[in-house]
Amino acid sequence: MAGQRAVVTGAARGIGSRIAVELALAGAHVTVLDLHDPADTVAEITKLGGSAAGLRADITDREGIAAAIAEAAGPQQRLDTLVTCAAVYGDTVAIDDLPESEVDFVLGVNVKGTLWCIKSALPFLRGHDSRVVCIGSVAGKVGGVLAGPHYVASKGAVHAVVKWLAKTEARNGVLANAVAPGVVDTEMVRDKGYSENYNPLGRLARAEEIARVAAFLASPAASYMTGTVVDVNGGYAMG
Template identity: 45%
Template structure:
């Protein structure tokens, strides 16, 4: 079967979005629902506001608490998604942490924490939905990487850089393995984005040629594109979404 690219229409598709309590995750959940997807919004903290915003705009969503470092939490999230909406068509892994500690001061505990959330958590989520997508003959997975994983960091520490670089590399493996089954996996690599996580960080508008920081919606619309049938000849890429800070 050939899947030609077409206009965005996610009607009757089910999307899981991790890290959906705010920032990029929330904006992505809202964008996917706007285009017709049934959204399973998950996070360690409450996603009630995200679900409410979706429903206020006539969208369909449920929330679930999920620690992406725990396989049993992820399995429960996937089970709930299937029981509520049916098969899963889309996964967006937006859950993540960012630390700025320099190499001399990073403890093993902090190193492991960052890798467990950003890299292991992304893998476990992909692992949980991937067999079903292959069985169904279709699926879209979008992971949230970072410009830091490409350029070695802007302000973030080496453990964050390593975790996001790992995400970018892992995307290529899944993309090659999933291609015969029409399972697409890509990443987005945001530059500095204005979220609660970065509000105290010394980012400046003039750091990018477009002279502004990114907003969560800037990333969400790119994720939407990669999650939809508009990108049916794109797999295995890390899309730069950074206002021109990195041009490749």
């Protein structure tokens, strides 16, 4: 991916940070975009000999994210990869206790935020071989009781957007795929009380294990893949 330009949202920490590092190690210049301070991820990439810049932006702010992605596209106004990883989980699992404000928040970040990122990036992705990789979830494919219905709905929507994008943008050179992780050992889930025995492997995923799959989908090796949701869940859900 030498010479390519990539944007990774939600890349200040967690899965997004690991994806940014993987893309940088593959040779891409990575814009680390997050609502939180991206300095630590940028510093790690620089220490490893990679190229990165950090931008703070709220993906639910349509105008703000458009400006940030345009800045990331650089003087040539070109992007090769967009990875949408920024997401929130929500605190409520049972629908009986679900407040409307939390539904609006989770759907606003996970669905609308993803749409605004894609909308903003497409003008810079079209017309050459490029990639969109969205981080979904096994919950968006099979449901389950580990997450609330709003989170499940939001990740199912992300998968649907990827399929729509694959069909509508293939002739413009844009390939779109998603990764559907199982439970990953990140700050977002450590306090949720997940059992490490929830899947056949008997452990939570490491963030870098998800990142490597995302990096593959962003690479030339995935040149004939589009509209695919790749399961990375330790055997929790198959097929």
